[in-house]
Each structure stands twice: as structure tokens, then as C-alpha cells.
Amino acid sequence: MAFTEPHLEELVVIPAALSSRSRTRYRGVLRTHVAAVCCGLLLSGAAVATAAAALADQAQAQVEERGRGTLVSAEKLYTLATPRAVAAELGAAGFEDDTVHYGVVAYRLVYRTVDPHGRPTTASGLLALPLNREGRLPAVSFAHGTGSHKNDSPSMRRGAFVSAPVIAHAAAGAVGVAPDYLGMGKGPGSHPWMDIGSETTASLDMLRAARAFAPRTGHVLEREVMVTGFSQGASAALGLGRALEAGADHWFRLGALAPVSGAYDFGGTWLSALLDGRLEPKSSVLYAAYTLVAFNRLHHVYDSPGEVFRAPYDSTVEALFDGAHTGEQLMRGTPGTLDELLTEHGRELLAHPTGPLAAALRTTGAVCTDWAPGAPVRLYMATGDEQAVTANTEHCRQALHNKGVDAPAVDLGAVDYQGSRHLGSNVAATSAIVRWFGELRRR
Known part of the structure; x- marks a missing residue:
């Protein structure tokens, strides 16, 4: 049983990111392995496709560095x-x-x-x-x-x-x-x-x-x-x-x-609803806290938690979003209203985002x-x-x-x-x- 090159590439796509030399080696490895599997066997198209794809990983490992999606x-x-x-x-x-x-x-x-x-x-x-x-x-x-x-x-x-x-x-x-x-x-x-x-x-x-x-x-x-x-x-x-x-x-x-x-x-309709009471109150608290903590980790929204969170939550809220606290702990560790959670600056930041937060929200x-x-x-x-x-x-x-x-x-x-x-x-x-x-x- 022989494979033409178009048939082979229909079964297993040759990675476009490879150099010309690596693509040639990739094809050679695939042909060798597929021929070894299929030689003397009458396989269905689906079985051939499965065999070819299964061997593609081994072939790719020989011609590519390990990267995204590996x-x-x-x-x-x-x-x-x-x-x-x-x-x-x-x-x-x-x-x-x-x-x-x-x-x-x-x-x-x-x-x-x-x-x-x-x-x-x-x-x-x-x-x-x-x-x-x-x-x-x-x-x-x-x-x-x-x-x-x-x-x-x-x-x-x-x-x-x-x-x-x-x-x-x-x-x-x-x-x-x-x-x-x-x-x-x-x-x-x-x-x-x-x-x-x-x-x-x-x-x-x-x-x-x-x-x-x-x-x-x-x-x-x-x-x-x-x-x-x-x-x-x-x-x-x-x-x-x-x-x-x-x-x-x-x-x-x-x-x-x-x-x-x-x-x-997110930065318009959703934040507005969070602040004006259209969202369920406890949900507003949780989402406001998550927004400020998560975006600050990537975009430096505030210098210290006390700028945006009222005491005592300024010393506890960030830790609640460490991936180790359960939803129940998050519910117990946050107040029932935004007024209890946010400082005036924290509310203003969500109402009228500026700087890095505004840029991130646009994205x-x-x-x-x-x-x-x-x-x-x-x-x-x-x-x-x-x-x-x-x-x-x-x-x-x-x-x-x-x-x-x-x-x-x-x-x-x-x-x-x-x-x-x-x-x-x-x-x-x-x-x-x-x-x-x-x-x-x-x-």
C-alpha cells in the first residue's frame, strides 16, 4: 500500500511552523512509520488515518522542539x-x-x-x-x-x-x-x-x-x-x-x-450593572473584589489593597483569591454590600476606569x-x-x-x-x- 504526498498530508497536517528542511524530514519519518504499520495490511481509511495520526506525535518529536500544546x-x-x-x-x-x-x-x-x-x-x-x-x-x-x-x-x-x-x-x-x-x-x-x-x-x-x-x-x-x-x-x-x-x-x-x-x-454594561444594583448584591461584591484583585495582578491597578478595599477586607480579600479558598470561604469572608467592601476610590475606579485598568478592560x-x-x-x-x-x-x-x-x-x-x-x-x-x-x- 503506497501513500502519495497529498494523501499523507490529508491525514496528518505537516506543521506550517517548521523549516523546509524539517518539513522534509517530518514527511520522511511519517512515510517510514506509516508504511511499517500498513505494510501487508488492508486497512480502512479511518484506520489508516488513526494509525498515521498516532505516529505523528513520534515523528513530530524528532523534528520539533517541545512547545505549546505538547x-x-x-x-x-x-x-x-x-x-x-x-x-x-x-x-x-x-x-x-x-x-x-x-x-x-x-x-x-x-x-x-x-x-x-x-x-x-x-x-x-x-x-x-x-x-x-x-x-x-x-x-x-x-x-x-x-x-x-x-x-x-x-x-x-x-x-x-x-x-x-x-x-x-x-x-x-x-x-x-x-x-x-x-x-x-x-x-x-x-x-x-x-x-x-x-x-x-x-x-x-x-x-x-x-x-x-x-x-x-x-x-x-x-x-x-x-x-x-x-x-x-x-x-x-x-x-x-x-x-x-x-x-x-x-x-x-x-x-x-x-x-x-x-x-x-465587561468595562461598560457589566460594571455599570454591578455598581447600580442591577446585579444581585452578593454577586456584585464577589465580582468587584475578583475584578480588582485579578486585574491588579496583571496590570497594577492599585499600590496597596487599602486604596480600594475598606478595613478589615483590605487585609484579607486578596488571599481569598489564591486558588486554595473555597467558594463558601469566599462568601463568608466578604461583606454583603459594595459600600462595606469598597473605598470611594475603589468604587470610582470601577465606575470610571483609567490607566492600565481602562486599557485592560478595552481588551x-x-x-x-x-x-x-x-x-x-x-x-x-x-x-x-x-x-x-x-x-x-x-x-x-x-x-x-x-x-x-x-x-x-x-x-x-x-x-x-x-x-x-x-x-x-x-x-x-x-x-x-x-x-x-x-x-x-x-x-
Whole structure:
């Protein structure tokens, strides 16, 4: 059995970043290994693709330095052997099981990526694969919502709010791929919350790690990626979609985009709602604290906590966001109102950002305004969202419309999850997005 060069590159894309000499060596290594595997065997196209992709990692290691997206480790977390077991898993998290068709196996991947300053680091994420479905599979990237503890991430929790959407997509027949983000899961350091740049690189590099690992399970990831995310993850999803359409990866392409309940106009609509009482009061306190602490770590928003936080919180709030404190500890360690938390300067800084904070917020808020997606887009939201007011979604829809993009806003209604419409939107949107992505793939 012989391979022509176009056939080989259809199965395994030769990395565009390689020099001409390295690309030639890469092709030679692949041909040698694929011929050794396939010689004398009559393999199906899917089996050949799987064999070629599985050997690509070995070939690439001989011609490239280890870099972004390189797989560091893979750990099997659990197997949900039947659709019934998956349904029980989703039910435990409060999610519907109406799109379940396959059992699922879940892995934690640790991979190489970069921090907000471009320095090498590692991150982790959840990979969920459908059982009894072979060959090439579509990938769905899911970016999760805000958490403060390292365990508030998909690869660290089972049967939970943050992992259920990933399992749901895998149970429908796709490969569910979910970054934990920097500083979450098994990643070192603190989490750079709402930093679109590092959310994007962590998401993209998780996809690369998933592609490197998938052939070990007999699968190859298709080029088109369906991208979704909730709350914080809605902006992260837009960042990843923008990077994919800009050609940030030589293999993956954006297939569709479905963000849910995002704070897209972060420095405008969202901060205004936080300060004027449109957000639930305790949520306003937590988000105000997280905004100031997280953005200060990257952009030097204040010199000392006492400038923005009132006593006694000026000496305690920063430590609450170290990744080791639970959500319950965060709730107990913060006051019930913004007036108790913020100094006049702290409130003014959020109301009228200047300097480094203003610049950072412009970057965060550009996810809907500085590009025009070519792939299909739907924006999902819930009526009466108490954490991400729906004006954010209208802002994003209008910004994309101004760029010539039809991005309909799908109102999920007054959905509820543990008393929260914001959280309820993630539950309700998951089944809707699974179905929509499936429809797009069948076209």
C-alpha cells in the first residue's frame, strides 16, 4: 500500500511552523512509520488515518522542539460505560439527558502553554470521548464559568456543574474538550480571571493536546471545532473563535460559535450593572473584589489593597483569591454590600476606569467588536439574568451585526438552577447547543 504526498498530508497536517528542511524530514519519518504499520495490511481509511495520526506525535518529536500544546500527561478519570450511566451523571449535576446517545470516557490532560506574559507554563483540562464511536470525530471546546478554587474546573469535578456540558457533548458523539484555565485544576500559580489572551491560549493549547492524545484511543479530531462557553467562558469562547478564524493553528478551524450569558461589555454594561444594583448584591461584591484583585495582578491597578478595599477586607480579600479558598470561604469572608467592601476610590475606579485598568478592560471588551466571525454564531441568554444582565448579549449581537454578522440572540426564558437564572442558562443552553451543533454537522 503506497501513500502519495497529498494523501499523507490529508491525514496528518505537516506543521506550517517548521523549516523546509524539517518539513522534509517530518514527511520522511511519517512515510517510514506509516508504511511499517500498513505494510501487508488492508486497512480502512479511518484506520489508516488513526494509525498515521498516532505516529505523528513520534515523528513530530524528532523534528520539533517541545512547545505549546505538547501533552505532558494524561490520566483516565472515569468511564460512564452506558448512556444510562451518562444520564445519571448529568442528572446528578442537574442537567438534562435528552441528547445522550453514547457512553463516555473522561481524561485529565496536562499540557504546555504560556502565561499572560508569554512565558512557558502548564495547564490542565478535561477531555471526554464517546464510547463505541470510532475514527474521525468532531471536537467541541467548552469554556467554563467563574470559579475561585482550583477545583472549580472541569477536570477536577465529576457529576458537577462545570463538567456536565463537556460530558453532554461527548455523549452526543463529539469529543468534549474543556480547559481548566491557567491557575486552575492542576495548573500552577494564580488564575488570571477574565484575561482573554491567556484564556484563548489555554483553550487553543488544550485543543492541541487533545489532538495529540486522541489517536491513543483510536480517534482523530476533525479540523472544524464547535466552540461554546458559559459566563466567563462566553468571552473565552469568543477569544478562541477569533484566534481560530485568524489562523492561529495549522489544523483547527472554527465550525460554529455558541457563547452563553457572557459579560461581553465587561468595562461598560457589566460594571455599570454591578455598581447600580442591577446585579444581585452578593454577586456584585464577589465580582468587584475578583475584578480588582485579578486585574491588579496583571496590570497594577492599585499600590496597596487599602486604596480600594475598606478595613478589615483590605487585609484579607486578596488571599481569598489564591486558588486554595473555597467558594463558601469566599462568601463568608466578604461583606454583603459594595459600600462595606469598597473605598470611594475603589468604587470610582470601577465606575470610571483609567490607566492600565481602562486599557485592560478595552481588551476584554473587544471580543464582540474587533472581528467578524465567518462561522455560524448564536448567543444564548436567560431572561432576568441576575449576574450577567442581558444587555451584554444585546451589545454583542449589535456589535456583530454592525460587522455584517447575523448572530441571533436565543432567549432561554426564566430558567432556574439552585435559585439562579444565570446558572440556569448554562443548564438550558447545553441541550440546545448540543442539538444545534449536531444539526450543523449534518448539513
